[in-house]
Amino acid sequence: MATEGATGAEKAHEAGIEQPIHDLPGEDTCRLILQKMLLIRRFEERAGEMYAKARIGGFLHLCIGEEATIVGATQALADGDYLMSTYREHGQALARGTEPERVMAELFGKVDGCSGGRGGSMHLFDFERRFLGGYGIVGGSLPLSAGVALAADYGETEDAVLSMMGDGATNQGTFSETMNLAALWSLPVVFLVINNQFGMGTSLERHSAVTDLSQKSEGFGVPGSRCDGMDVLDTHAVVSDALRCAREERKPQLVEAVTYRYRGHSMADPEEYRSKEEVEEWRRRDPINNFRQRVTEDGMLSDDDVEKLDSEAQERIEEAVEFAENSPFPDLAALYDDVYVMEGSSPHAWWLVDQRSPETHRGEAEREAGDVAQELAEAGAAYAGEDVTSERRSRHTPRGDDQGEGEPAEESRDEEGGAD
């Protein structure tokens, strides 16, 4: 078994990570880093609870353990830079500045979510903050990110793209194709491999012949480097340097952040592929605890300061949960909206077909099906639970909590199958 033998620290050591000690940045920066990492951790913990209470549907992929990788890397971005990510991206959105309220509301499937309730956990998006999405297809965002970098380059801007993927994505065809094109066209993009040791439940050494992932892009012309993804300062330093190369020299780079996710692949993961000891070993290298220890030992922040940051994070997440609870579900009348950009187009043709309706239905341009289609849509939505349609009508009335604390979300959560 892959999990036998090597401990987390040993694995990290074998991986060639030497725990470089970077000087602490200024107090404000340290405070900000800690604040962001705590916000992400508390958000994820609370999201897990909300999933167990069936407030959140579908899959839920938590990033607990990866906070240093996320915050270290995103702190290296300039305001104009773009960030793209995988489906494990709540932390990325939060780190980029999307309000926890809007992230939580998205997980709840509510209209105030950052994707209007259409994307869910795997498809967060915040154009204003240049966070161009979480993507549900492993490796699917890589070509997109190179395309965004192409647009930045084409427009002769100084903007760069930080394109994140998991270790599993390095086995996709889009990985090699995108590395080749990024290098061939000298695109301002940095690829960050968040190596959390597992592609879903398959460990790195069982899914990749080359386990030093920083080597996998080199043959395609994209130099790779490695950072300790449990060390926020190391991640920041290495990603900053890579972004400088990509931006100033137009040489795309790859960085492998060696990290670990404490939780399962998703909430539906029984974690039979690894030992509790392995998880415990990595937890000893916890990115938040370690950074907290450094700043308090240094005297920059006191324990009270840190506790205050933590309680502020928890309060903010409570507000996010309350906001998400109170936000209405999307209006059923908007079911067909925004599939297409309609401005300036021919409105009289059939764009979308609603076969449920006995009447003609032309989608968003004309709603000839009218009341009948609305009734049928509501009849369908009623399967989501009795309270869905009623809540939609009474916007800020909290729902009655008809499920006990900590009970399973539904009678049976879908097993995470081959979907991702």
Place this chain on the structure above:
Amino acid sequence: MAEVRYREALNQALREEMQADESVFIMGEDVGVFQGAFKVTAGLLEEFGEKRVRDTPISENTIVGMGVGAAMGGLRPVVEIMTINFSLLAMDQIVNSAASIRYMFNAQVKVPLVIRMPQGGGHQLGPTHSHSLEAWFLHVPGLLVAVPSTPADAKGLLKAAIRDDNPVIFIEHEALYGKKGEVPENGEPLRFGEAAVRREGDDVTIVGVSRMAATALQAAETLAAEHEVEADVIDPRTLRPLDLDTILESVRKTNRAVIVEEGWPHGGVGANFAALIQEQAFDYLDAPVARVTGADIPMPYSKPLEQAAFPHEEHVVQAALATFRDL
């Protein structure tokens, strides 16, 4: 009006739109130095340079995905896929990204991307280069699908596609590239969702898709000359959005419909049209909606087999006459 070939009409559309808008650029396999596998992009590298006419490696999924990303980043990419079978390598990016991004991200971004590709049999290229797959794309909400059959439509619809803010699957036909036709010189784009009535008649409605619009027209002439049957011939020109009203109006007049396509019958364009027609005009039909499709097989190489595998004029004539049989 000038008489130009289908490929030249496409070339004119690309050139004019690139001249008009700096954000329009082309990328694809052999579109630059080689001037395009079917010479549609001839001369464009010379005129616009390597920044705007980009030869790519053979990486279809990534080329399309980069097109989507560039479109999200504010450009108007025109991606060429060498033949429609190769688009299957890019189906992930076409469906999971191009078609879905606007909806799943709540309209925060748009994807003004054109993906051009030729389809169709007749050149003995066997089962990996000759299929007709418009039904695959028609299936997907979020995509627009154009199937121009004349040089004028090729130019007018490609210009419209490039200016449209939605992802467009632009399906050309290999057998049409050399066909000549009159093309207006005003350079105006056509509108998506407006069918062309190629011929008017009161007896039967024939809808032909892509190259089959031309085959349908030939069949209609034969029906008139030899069988005293006058057919309405409709070329839908775009499958999404679909000008169903024009088709329905015709069916309500003729009470008979024949759908002609080169693609496969199961889940095909004809299957879809037949369903829509019977849903919307059942009471007007005097016969079941007829379909003429490609054979339900991978496209064979050998010439007689290949010719037998896609519809010709006589198949359409027979299908139209069959709608007049006593039931």
